[in-house]
Structures are given as C-alpha cells and as structure tokens.
Amino acid sequence: MKKVEYHHTSNGSDISSSAQHLSNENERRLIELCAAPLPKAFDALGASLQGLNSEHVTQRLEHYGPNELSHSKRIGFWTDMFQRFRSPLVVQLVLIAGISAIIGEIKSTVIVGAMILLSVGMSYVLDRRASQAVDNLGKRVQSRTMVMRNGVETEIKISEVVPGDIVLLQAGSIVPADLRLISAKDFFVSESALSGESMPIEKTAAISASPSLSPLDLPNACFLGTSVTSGTARGLVINTGVQTLFGAISERLAEKREETDFDRGVYSFTWLMIKFMVVMVCAVFLIVGMTKGNWLDALIFGLSIAVGLTPEMLPMIVTVNLAKGALTMARKKVIVKRLPAIQNFGAIDTLCTDKTGTLTQDRVVLEQHVDILGNVSEEVLNYAYLNSYFQTGLRNLIDRTVIEHADLNLDQCRLVDELPFDFQRRRMSVVVEYEGDHVLICKGAVEEIYAVCTRYQIDEEVYPLVNMLRDDLFEEVERLNRDGFRVLGIAYREFPREKTTFSVHDESQLILLGYIAFFDPPKDMVDKALALLADAGVNVKVLTGDNSLVTEKVCRDVGLTVERLVTGAELARLAPEQFSKAVEESNVFVKLSPSQKEEIVKELRRNGHVVGFMGDGINDAPAMKAADVGISVDSAVDVAKESAGIVLLEKNLLVLEEGIMEGRRVFANIIKYIRMGASSNFGNMFSVVGASYLLPFLPMQPVQILTNNLLYDFSQTGIPTDTVDKEIVAKPLKWNITNIKRFMIFIGPISSIFDYATFALMWFFFHCRAFSDQATTLMQQEHLAKLFQTGWFVESLLTQTLIVHIIRTRRIPFFGSRASAYMSLTTLFIMAIGAWLPYSPLADYLGMTPLPAIYWAWIALFLLLYAVLTHVVKVWFFKRYGNN
Numbered sequence: 116m117k118k119v120e121y122h123h124t125s126n127g128s129d130i131s132s133s134a135q136h137l138s139n140e141n142e143r144r145l146i147e148l149c150a151a152p153l154p155k156a157f158d159a160l161g162a163s164l165q166g167l168n169s170e171h172v173t174q175r176l177e178h179y180g181p182n183e184l185s186h187s188k189r190i191g192f193w194t195d196m197f198q199r200f201r202s203p204l205v206v207q208l209v210l211i212a213g214i215s216a217i218i219g220e221i222k223s224t225v226i227v228g229a230m231i232l233l234s235v236g237m238s239y240v241l242d243r244r245a246s247q248a249v250d251n252l253g254k255r256v257q258s259r260t261m262v263m264r265n266g267v268e269t270e271i272k273i274s275e276v277v278p279g280d281i282v283l284l285q286a287g288s289i290v291p292a293d294l295r296l297i298s299a300k301d302f303f304v305s306e307s308a309l310s311g312e313s314m315p316i317e318k319t320a321a322i323s324a325s326p327s328l329s330p331l332d333l334p335n336a337c338f339l340g341t342s343v344t345s346g347t348a349r350g351l352v353i354n355t356g357v358q359t360l361f362g363a364i365s366e367r368l369a370e371k372r373e374e375t376d377f378d379r380g381v382y383s384f385t386w387l388m389i390k391f392m393v394v395m396v397c398a399v400f401l402i403v404g405m406t407k408g409n410w411l412d413a414l415i416f417g418l419s420i421a422v423g424l425t426p427e428m429l430p431m432i433v434t435v436n437l438a439k440g441a442l443t444m445a446r447k448k449v450i451v452k453r454l455p456a457i458q459n460f461g462a463i464d465t466l467c468t469d470k471t472g473t474l475t476q477d478r479v480v481l482e483q484h485v486d487i488l489g490n491v492s493e494e495v496l497n498y499a500y501l502n503s504y505f506q507t508g509l510r511n512l513i514d515r516t517v518i519e520h521a522d523l524n525l526d527q528c529r530l531v532d533e534l535p536f537d538f539q540r541r542r543m544s545v546v547v548e549y550e551g552d553h554v555l556i557c558k559g560a561v562e563e564i565y566a567v568c569t570r571y572q573i574d575e576e577v578y579p580l581v582n583m584l585r586d587d588l589f590e591e592v593e594r595l596n597r598d599g600f601r602v603l604g605i606a607y608r609e610f611p612r613e614k615t616t617f618s619v620h621d622e623s624q625l626i627l628l629g630y631i632a633f634f635d636p637p638k639d640m641v642d643k644a645l646a647l648l649a650d651a652g653v654n655v656k657v658l659t660g661d662n663s664l665v666t667e668k669v670c671r672d673v674g675l676t677v678e679r680l681v682t683g684a685e686l687a688r689l690a691p692e693q694f695s696k697a698v699e700e701s702n703v704f705v706k707l708s709p710s711q712k713e714e715i716v717k718e719l720r721r722n723g724h725v726v727g728f729m730g731d732g733i734n735d736a737p738a739m740k741a742a743d744v745g746i747s748v749d750s751a752v753d754v755a756k757e758s759a760g761i762v763l764l765e766k767n768l769l770v771l772e773e774g775i776m777e778g779r780r781v782f783a784n785i786i787k788y789i790r791m792g793a794s795s796n797f798g799n800m801f802s803v804v805g806a807s808y809l810l811p812f813l814p815m816q817p818v819q820i821l822t823n824n825l826l827y828d829f830s831q832t833g834i835p836t837d838t839v840d841k842e843i844v845a846k847p848l849k850w851n852i853t854n855i856k857r858f859m860i861f862i863g864p865i866s867s868i869f870d871y872a873t874f875a876l877m878w879f880f881f882h883c884r885a886f887s888d889q890a891t892t893l894m895q896q897e898h899l900a901k902l903f904q905t906g907w908f909v910e911s912l913l914t915q916t917l918i919v920h921i922i923r924t925r926r927i928p929f930f931g932s933r934a935s936a937y938m939s940l941t942t943l944f945i946m947a948i949g950a951w952l953p954y955s956p957l958a959d960y961l962g963m964t965p966l967p968a969i970y971w972a973w974i975a976l977f978l979l980l981y982a983v984l985t986h987v988v989k990v991w992f993f994k995r996y997g998n999n
Contacts, residue, residue, distance in 0.1 A: 141293075141358045142330050148353050149295045149333045150322055156295060162279035162351055164297070166263025175277035182276045182292060182339075182355040199235050202430065203389060211418045220415055222960075226821035233431075233828060260291040280352040285507065286535065288343045293359040294350035296320045296335045300507075301535045302346035304337055315344040330360055342736070346535045347507045380850030381433060384789050387852065388426050388796060395800045396421045402807045412813065419817035420803055426792040433785055435835040440781035448764040449774035456760030458785075459744045461778025463653055463727040464847040465719055466771075467712075467738065470659040470666055471512075473729060473768065474673050475635040479512050481520045482600060486629040487571055487588050495605050495629035496521050502558045502605070505530045505545040513603065513633060532617040538660070538708055542567075546610070546617050553610045557622055561592050561630060564604030568627040577626055592630070596664030599672065600632040635669075642674035644768035651775065652846035656702045656719075658712050658728075658738070663705045670703060683707040686715075695722065712738035725847060729763075729771065746771065779844035786848070787923050788834050790858050794922070795915050797863030802870035806907075811887055812900040814874075816962045819908045822952075823915075830916045830945035833938030840924050840932050854996055861992050862922070862985060866914055869981045873910040876973055877903040901964040905953050909966065910974055912949040914981055916942050921985045925993050928986060 148156045157163060161171070199205060208231050215223035258273050263281040273291040276282065282294060290304065296318055303315040319334050330336055337350060340361035356362055396417045404413035437458075441451040451457055468474075484496040500521040503514035507530075529548045536543035542559020557564060565585065570577050592602045606625035610617075648655055655675065659666055663680055670677050679701040686704070689697060698718045707715075712728075716738045719726045728735065728742035739745030739758040747759035748766040763770050806814035815823070877883045883903040886896050919942065924932035933939070950971075953963045 141354050142360065145293055145295075145330050145336060145353050145360075146333065149330075149336045150326070153297065156351060160279040160351065160353065162281065164263070164281060165266040166281045167277070167279055168265050171279070172264065172275075172277055175279065176275065179277055179355055179358075181274040183274050195239065196235070199239060199430070203385060205231060205235060207389070207392075207421065211421055214418060215415070218411065218415065220817065222818045223415065223419065223821055226818065226825055230821075230825055230828065233825070235430075258289050258291075260288065276352055276355055278352050278355055282350045282352060284337075284343050284348045284350060286343055286345050286347075290337045290339060290341045290343065290350075292352045293330075293336065293338050293354040293361075294352045296337065297349045297351055299335075299348035300346055300533055302348045303344045303537075304341050305344050306331070306338065306341045318348070320348075345537045347533070380852065381429065383850070383852045384793070384855065385426070385429065387856070388792065391796060391800065392421050395804065398804055399807050402804065403813070406808060407811075407813070415817045416807075416813055416820075419820040426789075426796075429788065429792070432788045432831065432834060435832075436781050436784050439835050440777055444774050444777050447773045447777065448770050449777070450762040450764060451760070452762060453760045456744055457778045458782045459725060459778075460727065460761055460775055461780075461782045461844075462725040462847050462849045463744060463775055463778075465654050465656060465724040466648065466727045466729065467656045467658050467716060467719070467742070468729040468768075469731070469735060470657055470661055470669055471635060473766065474637060474641055474657070474669050474675070476638050479516050479601070479633040479635045481516050481631060482634050483595075483632040484629070485632075486573055487584065487627060488573060489591065490573075492629050495631060497523055498556050498605050498607055498628055499558060499603075499631050501525075501528065501547055501549065501554075502543075502545050502556045505533070505547055506535075506543060507533060512635075513601075516633065517631070531615055534617060534619055534622065540619065540622075542622070544617075544622055548612070551612075553612050553614060555608045555610060555617065555621060555625075557606045557608075557625055558603055561589070561602055561604040564606050564625075565589075565627065567622050568606050568625045570624075571627040580627065593664060595632050596662055597668060599665055599668035600634055601661065601665055602630050602632045604630050637669060637672040638767075640767075640769055644772055645673065645675055647772045648768065648775075650845070651772065653772075653775065654702070656704065656715075658704045658707055658715060660707055661705060663703075666703060666705050675702075678702045680705060683711050686711060694718065698722070709735070709737050713741045716741040725849065727775075731766065776844055779848050780839040782848045783839045783843050784834050784837055786855075787837065787919065788831055789855060790862075791831075791919050791922050793855055793859040794862035795866060795918065797859045798866035798870070799911075801864060801867040802911075805867075805871065806874060809874075810903075812896075813904070815904050815907055815911075818961055819904055819963070822961055823908055823912050823949075826912060826945050826948060827915050830942050831919070833935065833941035834919070836935045836937040837923060838933070838935050840926060842925060857996055858992060861988055865981065865985050865988060866918070868984075869914060869977050870907070870911065872977060873907055873974075874903075876970075877906045880973075881906070881967065881970070898964060901962055902966070905963040905966060906970060908963065909949055909953065910977065913946055913974065913978060916946050916949075917978060917982065918985065921982055921989060925990065928982065 148159060151159070167175070200209065208227055212224050212227040212231065215221075215227060259270050260273050260276060261268055261270055261283040262276065263269070263283070264271070268283060273289065276291045278292075280292075281297070282291060284290065284302075296302070297320055299318055299320050302318045304318050305315050318337060321335060323332070323334055330338070337348075338361060339355075339359040354360075354362075399420050400413050400417035403416050404410045407413065437454040440457045441454060444451055444457070451460075484492060484499065486492045486495060496517075499517050500523055503517040504523075504525065505528075506514065527548075527550075530545060531548055531553050532546040534544040534546075536559070540559070541563045542557055544555050544557040546553055546555045548554075557567070565580075565588070569580060571580055571584065572578075595602050605628045607628060608621070608625045610621070645655060657666065657670065657675070663682060667677055667680065679697075680703040681697050681701045683704070683706045686694060686697065686707075695718055698715050699722060704711075704715060712735065716726050716728055720741070720743065725744075726742045727744040727746050728738045729746040730736070730739055731748050735747075736758045739747065744761055745759040746761045746763065748763045761774065763774070803814065881902060883899045885891050886899045886903075891899070919938075920928045920934055923934060926932040934942075952958060952961060953965050958964065
C-alpha cells in the first residue's frame with residue numbers, strides 16, 4: 116500500500132527555511148493529488164470509500180500527530196519566561212535589580228528579585244493552571260466531524276482526523292483538514308477565514324481542466340479553517356494539522372490574537388503608572404541629590420521609589436481573576452473558550468439573539484397538515500415526510516418532528532437528487548423515485564413556494580392557481596402566524612424517470628399541495644430572564660429570519676415589548692443614516708439574511724455599544740464573529756461554536772444572565788486593584804517629594820520602601836477571591852481610564868494628608884526634630900532617623916493595606932459590606948507583620964527601631980480618620996462620576 120510521505124514542521128513560532136520548503140511540498144502534493152485520477156489518489160493515501168480501519172487510524176495518529184495547529188500547542192518554559200520578562204513592568208524591575216547589584220546594594224537586589232519572582236512566578240503558575248482549566252473546559256465543546264471508519268459513518272473529534280479519512284460534509288460543518296472532494300452536490304464553502312473572500316465559493320468533485328499553480332484555485336479542494344454554507348459533499352483527507360494550508364500560514368505569521376478592549380485597558384493603565392513613576396523618580400532623585408548632597412544615596416532612593424510605584428502584581432491579579440471567573444462560570448454551565456472574553460462578556464450592554472431556541476423551547480409540535488382549503492391531508496404529510504427523510508443537509512427541528520409524526524414504507528423509494536436549502540430561495544427540494552416517477556418535492560416558506568407554483572391540488576384533482584385562492588391562502592397563513600404558528604408550504608412536480616440531474620431551475624411550474632403548521636412553545640422563565648437582563652442594563656434585540664407575525668406573538672408571550680419592528684426588506688432600502696437610526700430604535704428585526712444580522716451588529720458597535728450575539732445556526736456565524744462576544748451553545752453547528760468566545764452548555768437566557776454577572780464581578784475585582792494602585796501611588800508622590808525636600812534625612816530607607824512594597828503586594832493576592840456588591844455590577848462595566856485618573860486625583864492625596872500628619876507626629880511629638888540640633892550626637896541622629904522612618908513605614912503599610920477595604924465597596928466598609936474571608940485574613944496578616952517588624956529580629960537588618968506604645972494610639976486614630984475621610988470622598992466621587 117503506497118503512502119504519501121509527510122514531514123512535521125517546527126513547533127516554534129518562527130518558521131525556518133526548511134519548514135518553508137516542507138510547506139511548499141505539502142501544497143504541491145495537494146495540487147498533484149487533486150489533479151490525479153481518483154483511484155490514484157486513493158492508492159497514494161492508502162484509502163478507500165469504506166474509510167480507514169481502527170489499526171490504520173492508530174498508526175497514522177502516531178505518525179502524523181493530532182490534527183491541530185501549532186499555535187494550539189503550549190509554548191516552552193523558556194519562551195514563556197522570555198515573553199513574561201518582556202512586560203514593561205518586569206523590565207523595569209529587572210533594570211532596578213541590576214543597577215542595585217552593580218552599586219553594591221545587595222539588600223535591594225534580593226528584595227526586588229523576590230518581587231520579580233512573586234509577580235512572574237505566580238503569574239506563570241496561575242496562568243498555566245488557568246490555561247489548563249480552560250483547555251479542559253474547551254474539550255467539552257470541541258467541534259466534531261463525520262467520517263467513514265470501518266465502512267460505518269462515525270462522529271469523531273476534528274483533532275482525530277488523519278490523512279486518508281473519508282469526511283462527510285454538510286451545511287454548518289467546519290472543513291476539518293485539507294481534502295479533495297470525491298462527490299459534491301450544490302456545495303458552497305466560505306473561505307473568508309483563509310482568503311478574505313466574503314462570498315461563498317462553489318466547489319465540485321470535477322478535476323480542473325487547466326493546471327493550477329495555487330491550491331486556492333482548485334475547484335475540488337477544500338481547506339482547514341473554512342466552513343460549509345450549503346450543500347453536501349464527501350472528501351478525501353490529504354493534509355492535516357500544520358501540513359495544511361492554514362497551518363502553514365499560522366506557522367509563518369505566528370499570528371497573535373486580536374487585541375481586545377480589555378487588553379487595551381490594561382496597557383493604558385500600565386503606561387499611565389510608568390509615566391507617573393518616571394516623573395516622580397526624576398523629581399525625587401534631583402531633590403534628594405541637591406538637598407542631601409549624596410547622589411549615590413539619591414540614586415538608590417530613587418530606584419526604591421520606582422519599585423514602590425510599579426504595579427508589578429497587575430499580571431497576576433488579572434490572571435487569577437480571569438481564571439477564577441472561568442471556573443466559576445463553568446459551574447454555571449458557561450464555558451469560556453478565551454479568557455479575555457470574560458471582561459467583554461460582563462461589559463455587554465446590548466444582547467442580540469435569535470428567536471428559536473432562545474425565546475422558545477427549541478422543539479416544535481406539528482399541529483396541522485392540510486390542503487390549501489384547510490382540509491386535513493395525509494398526502495401533504497407524506498410528501499413532507501419524504502422531503503425531510505431524504506434530504507442530506509443539516510436536519511433541523513422541523514425535519515425531525517415531521518419524521519417522528521409520520522411513518523411510510525420507503526422500500527420502493529430512493530433519493531435521485533437534491534437541491535439544498537439556501538437563504539436566498541428559502542426553500543429546499545429532494546427528487547425521489549416514488550410510485551414509478553421521479554418526483555421533485557419542495558418545502559419552504561409559503562411565499563417562496565407559492566411563487567414557483569402554477570397549479571394546486573385538492574384530493575386527486577389539479578386546478579390552475581387563481582389570485583382569489585392566493586388571497587385566501589395568505590390570509591389563513593397570516594392568521595396562523597399571528598397565533599404563533601410557523602407555516603411551511605409543500606409542493607411537487609413529476610418528471611420522467613430518464614431525467615436524473617436537477618437544478619434550481621426545475622423548481623418551477625410546481626403543484627401546490629398544501630401546508631404544514633408548527634408551534635414552537637415559549638420557554639419557561641424567559642420573562643424572568645428578560646426582566647433580569649433589563650435590570651442589569653442589557654438591552655435585548657431579537658434578530659430572526661422568521662416573519663413578523665410569528666415573532667410578535669412569541670415576544671408577547673414572553674413579555675418582551677416590541678418597541679419598533681423592522682423587516683430585512685425595509686432595512687435594505689434605508690440610507691446609512693436611517694439604517695443607523697433604525698438599528699438603535701428598533702428591538703425586533705425579522706426576515707433577516709445572515710449578512711443583515713452581521714451588519715446590524717457592526718452598526719451597533721460603531722454606535723459605541725458592547726454587543727453580544729447569541730446564536731446556534733450557520734446563519735448566525737457572521738454576526739457572532741462581528742460581535743464583541745460571540746455566544747453559542749453546545750448543540751450548535753460547528754461553525755457557530757468556532758466563532759464563539761463563550762459557549763453555553765444550556766441554551767437558556769437565565770444561564771446567560773448569570774454568566775454576564777460573573778463577568779462583571781471578575782472585572783470589578785480587577786478594577787479594585789487598579790484604583791487602589793493608582794490612588795496609592797499618586798498619594799505617595801506628594802508624600803515622598805515633600806518629605807525628601809523638607810527632611811534632613813531620607814524619609815524611608817530604600818530597603819524599607821522595598822519591604823513595604825513586597826508586603827503590600829502580597830496583601831493584594833486576596834482581591835480575586837473578594838465578594839462584589841450587587842450595585843457595582845448592576846450595570847455594564849467598561850474600561851474608563853479617564854475615570855481612573857479622576858479617582859486617583861481625588862482619593863490619592865487623602866493618604867498624603869495622613870502621611871504628613873505622621874511626619875508631624877514623628878517630628879514634633881516624638882522629637883525627631885532634634886536630629887538638626889547641634890548637641891545631638893551621631894548615634895542619636897541615627898536613632899531619630901530610624902524612629903521617623905519606622906513610624907512612616909508602619910503608617911504607610913497600614914493605610915495602604917486598609918484602603919482596599921474602603922475602595923472595594925460603595926457602602927460603609929466592614930458594616931455595609933464585608934470582604935471575603937481570604938482577603939480579610941490576608942490584609943490582617945500583612946498589617947500584623949508590619950506592626951511586628953519594628954520589634955522583630957529583622958528590625959536591625961531593615962533599619963528599624965521599636966516604636967513607643969503611645970504611637971499605636973495615634974496611628975489607630977489616624978486609621979479611623981483616614982477610613983472615614985476616604986469613604987466620604989469616595990461616596991461623593993461615585994455620586995458625581997458614576998461607578999465606572
């Protein structure tokens with residue numbers, strides 16, 4: 116048995132010249148096997164129409180590896196470390212540690228090194244755990260495909276596809292590998308993910324008449340990463356994983372994921388803090404150097420200040436919050452495929468959703484099968500059954516219901532041809548050999564079916580269609596629609612047995628047989644879910660391909676007020692300004708095409724909304740990709756799940772609402788750290804600059820600043836576990852750097868007030884002013900400086916650690932809202948450590964001295980006043996500028 120030889124490319128993100136050569140070899144092999152006679156292609160791959168057997172599959176999986184792209188594999192430890200150390204926050208700390216080591220400040224080097232390990236190490240460990248958890252969750256919603264194995268149609272994971280497999284494709288399928296088509300019927304594929312071409316491309320099993328220089332020119336080739344929009348086909352897998360065209364491109368480009376609003380927010384805050392740090396360090400360096408006359412001490416002190424102002428725990432805080440959120444959401448049946456999607460999920464202010472399965476129960480009941488006069492007709496049901504049974508495309512709820520409702524003996528029937536459904540015709544046909552003839556049976560929207568009919572049938576008699584009958588029929592259909600029924604027309608046409616190939620042109624001069632009517636019951640608890648979403652500030656818009664009457668009835672049943680309803684035809688006629696206005700003012704859109712759903716989502720985003728789109732069908736995939744967050748369900752078609760960042764294990768708006776609220780809680784905890792870091796750093800700027808100028812000695816020793824910052828950083832590790840007040844997540848939360856700056860400006864200086872109060876306390880009450888007296892000895896001066904520095908160290912650490920309890924809530928802290936147990940214990944532990952250090956064996960090493968007992972009474976008073984004043988200003992700030 117002959118085999119095509121494959122070679123694996125490098126796992127690294129940069130592709131070498133040899134890997135590029137292998138990529139060209141894979142493309143060349145694909146072109147050759149698509150141009151070769153089919154038996155030769157089968158022989159080259161050791162394949163057959165019956166598919167591979169289990170032994171061959173095992174061997175090929177071992178040889179070729181799983182059908183996955185290299186970017187889905189974990190990067191190595193050293194590559195990961197290199198990327199983490201490229202962070203501007205970490206680069207800054209590494210430079211400071213290096214300079215400290217060069218000038219002999221070993222204490223500073225050790226402490227800054229500990230901070231780097233705390234930040235990078237915890238971030239690495241937690242990120243790995245989070246990624247592993249998300250990967251495990253993702254496996255629960257992994258896309259699958261149908262293949263022939265041991266002569267039987269078998270559903271497998273896409274990662275288990277190997278060269279030589281026979282793949283079965285239909286509308287909604289993801290193409291699982293690079294393959295050659297064996298057979299195809301009205302088969303259209305979207306290659307936009309690969310080529311950028313927006314329109315679906317028709318593919319056939321025919322070999323190209325002219326030699327192809329590019330695989331994309333092959334009419335009988337389909338590629339990994341593309342999706343089927345209509346029709347059916349079978350294909351022979353040639354290349355998998357990194358040997359595919361898509362895999363080669365991802366190897367060469369090493370493409371990073373698109374930057375999200377969340378990433379941009381973190382980036383903006385990081386550079387805001389770095390700018391403050393640079394300005395402050397330069398100011399402190401010059402002030403200390405000029406006033407104290409020791410430029411080396413000024414440099415060491417300035418470097419310590421730089422460390423103190425660096426929010427080095429930000430990567431860890433972000434990672435832990437997102438990971439915890441993903442695991443919490445998984446328990447609520449919400450699977451997060453990409454961690455940063457959590458923030459966007461919580462920021463959603465507009466939710467666009469389809470009607471079927473979201474507002475309704477996603478199950479239909481066949482209520483009527485009648486002729487056009489309204490008489491019960493078994494023939495209508497039989498023809499509908501034949502259409503649903505023999506169609507090979509994506510079998511929907513209606514098809515399954517029809518098949519369950521009827522039972523025909525199909526021994527004498529066989530499928531001759533098929534005209535799959537598409538969203539332009541809004542109908543589909545099968546041609547079956549039935550009672551000696553080739554009968555084309557067409558099922559679809561009543562308007563579209565009627566448009567291709569010239570006659571109608573009552574019992575065994577056929578009559579020409581007249582306008583009066585049309586009016587009566589459409590009036591009855593409208594009445595059924597108002598009552599919430601979905602109505603489909605059934606028509607047929609007989610052809611001679613000699614005709615075996617059919618096209619959409621044969622859907623003409625049909626005989627209208629009647630119609631079938633279904634009822635899709637509204638879901639229980641949808642009214643409650645919609646009310647919860649409205650209370651949460653999420654505006655729900657219904658985007659559906661169904662008609663207005665059915666949609667209005669369902670909306671009424673679930674308590675959704677139809678503020679304004681617009682049809683797809685009306686939207687198509689609007690000018691851009693009118694379109695934008697209609698999208699804003701309307702909350703129900705009917706008879707939409709997939710492209711119109713996508714355009715509505717894009718327009719809402721252009722208007723400043725954060726948009727989530729919930730869908731499960733192939734017609735929803737473009738809109739899901741266009742949304743800030745694509746939301747799908749585990750039962751969705753593959754292309755919909757692949758487009759989604761969030762997958763619900765239960766198609767339920769209540770589950771969705773819970774997921775949105777969890778996303779907000781995650782973001783709220785991240786903002787706590789950011790607000791605290793920003794305000795604390797801004798306040799420290801005033802304190803350090805003033806103290807550096809006014810005092811004859813350094814206000815705090817470099818080692819004390821670094822120890823203070825290390826302890827403070829550790830105290831913040833409890834933030835991800837913290838509870839969040841309901842009012843904080845009552846409305847969508849978005850990044851607002853301007854508001855963070857305002858918060859920093861109003862809250863930050865409050866800490867400076869109590870810093871200066873501590874300076875005054877140490878200087879006057881504890882007589883540190885004696886440092887400047889001529890009678891004070893050098894040893895006494897050293898003791899007074901240590902006393903002052905220890906006093907400020909303790910006050911600074913206690914106030915910085917306390918402030919998180921003030922900032923974390925808009926209520927009265929400790930009484931109106933309590934932090935989580937872990938966060939409370941962490942902050943109490945660090946405050947206890949800070950109070951213990953001046954009396955500990957480490958005091959000498961850290962340049963500290965024991966504090967008088969009366970000091971603690973003063974500090975207790977300062978902490979009480981600080982908490983009250985910060986709370987008052989915080990409440991005023993949120994009333995004026997809002998929670999975001």
